[in-house]
Amino acid sequence: MSRVTAPLLIGGALAAAVVAAAVAGTALPPGAALAMHIPHRLLPPGPGHPFGTDQFGRDQLTRILVGAQASLEVALVATAVGLLAGVPLGAAAAMGGRRWDEVLMRLTDGMYAFPALLLALMVVTALGPGLAHTALAIGIVSAPPFARLTRARLLELRPLEYVEAARASGLGPWQVLLRHLLPGAYGALAVQASANMGGAILVEAALSYLGLGVQPPQPSWGGMLNDAQGFFLTSPWLALFPGLAITVAVLGFNLLGDGLSDLLEPRTRG
Numbered sequence: 001m002s003r004v005t006a007p008l009l010i011g012g013a014l015a016a017a018v019v020a021a022a023v024a025g026t027a028l029p030p031g032a033a034l035a036m037h038i039p040h041r042l043l044p045p046g047p048g049h050p051f052g053t054d055q056f057g058r059d060q061l062t063r064i065l066v067g068a069q070a071s072l073e074v075a076l077v078a079t080a081v082g083l084l085a086g087v088p089l090g091a092a093a094a095m096g097g098r099r100w101d102e103v104l105m106r107l108t109d110g111m112y113a114f115p116a117l118l119l120a121l122m123v124v125t126a127l128g129p130g131l132a133h134t135a136l137a138i139g140i141v142s143a144p145p146f147a148r149l150t151r152a153r154l155l156e157l158r159p160l161e162y163v164e165a166a167r168a169s170g171l172g173p174w175q176v177l178l179r180h181l182l183p184g185a186y187g188a189l190a191v192q193a194s195a196n197m198g199g200a201i202l203v204e205a206a207l208s209y210l211g212l213g214v215q216p217p218q219p220s221w222g223g224m225l226n227d228a229q230g231f232f233l234t235s236p237w238l239a240l241f242p243g244l245a246i247t248v249a250v251l252g253f254n255l256l257g258d259g260l261s262d263l264l265e266p267r268t269r270g
Contacts, residue, residue, distance in 0.1 A: 008259020014252025015197075021245075022072045025065035033058065033066040033219045042235050052237040054227065060237065063219040064245050070214045071221060071249060074135045075200040079193050081139025086146025087189065091182070093147070094154035095173055105151070108144040116141045120203050124212045134213045138200045149192050153185040187264030191257050198253030205246050221246050 025033075037057035045052045051060035093104040111119065123137035157163060158181065166176050207213035208222030216223060221242045228238035 003262070005259050005262045007255040008263060011194075011252050011255025011257070011259050014248050015194075015256050018068055018072065018245075018249045018252060021065050022068040025062075025067075025069045028062060028065065033063045034217050035059075042231070044235070045237055051241045052235070054224075054238055055231060055235075060224075060241055063224060064221070064241055067214075067219040067221045067224065067242070068245065068249075070131060070218060071201045071204055071246075074131060074138065074204040074214075075197045075253075077132075077135035078138035078142055078200040078204075079196045081136060082142025082146050082196055083189065083193065085139070086143040087150045087182075089143065090147035090150025090152075091154060091177060094151045094158070095177055101151075104147070108147050111141075111144045116199065117203055117206055120207060121210070121212065124207055129207075129212045129215055131214050131218070134204055134207055137207075138203050141203070142196050142200065145196070146189065146192060149188055150185055153188050154181050157181050157184045187260075190264060191261045194253050194257035194260055198250040198257070201246065201249045201253070 040057040043053040127133040205222035208220040214220035224242040
């Protein structure tokens with residue numbers, strides 16, 4: 001029986017905290033994350049600066065809140081691109097006959113041959129750095145898992161009696177797909193979308209760390225880790241708090257996906 005589990009509660013709480021941080025970032029005055037106060041540079045966490053300040057005297061908490069916006073924006077756009085590209089691809093493979101299935105699945109297998117970060121790195125290198133290109137690159141990387149999941153779920157549902165009854169009633173293949181097959185895949189797609197959010201945040205942080213993601217002066221968690229490299233021994237909080245933010249976000253969405261799997265797809269559990 002479907003039930004609310006600890007991963008769902010913990011993951012939902014952590015994901016909600018990340019969303020709340022991004023919303024709080026929108027309430028800050030414009031330019032607050034960029035304001036430099038050189039006399040206050042490299043202050044440790046304390047009153048007035050709970051997360052300390054960086055080498056330019058910028059408040060770390062403010063920058064993490066604003067960086068949450070960039071991470072969530074990239075993750076949401078990338079997941080939407082993955083869904084919009086992957087679901088039709090998987091549906092076409094499942095419904096288009098054996099030849100289409102072979103061609104489309106070999107295409108996704110070819111993309112799977114590259115690690116996600118490497119493929120995203122190649123796409124961003126070709127398109128150029130920036131938030132929009134980062135989201136598009138991660139979205140392209142996200143499409144194959146959605147395609148394979150959609151195909152597998154539709155092939156599993158096609159032999160069921162209610163689908164056969166829909167065909168017998170005179171509905172065409174695409175009407176059966178839209179009315180009866182795709183709704184049966186919504187739960188699995190929701191689980192994959194949640195897990196993809198965590199993966200997208202991690203890849204965005206890695207690209208920003210390498211200087212190919214969100215570009216300065218816009219704050220990003222990966223960019224903050226890059227800036228902290230030269231101060232790790234003397235000012236470890238510069239790396240600690242962005243690293244914790246990435247950990248909380250990735251863990252939260254992954255646990256949320258695990259909990260949604262228990263709730264929406266209980267039959268897949270042992």
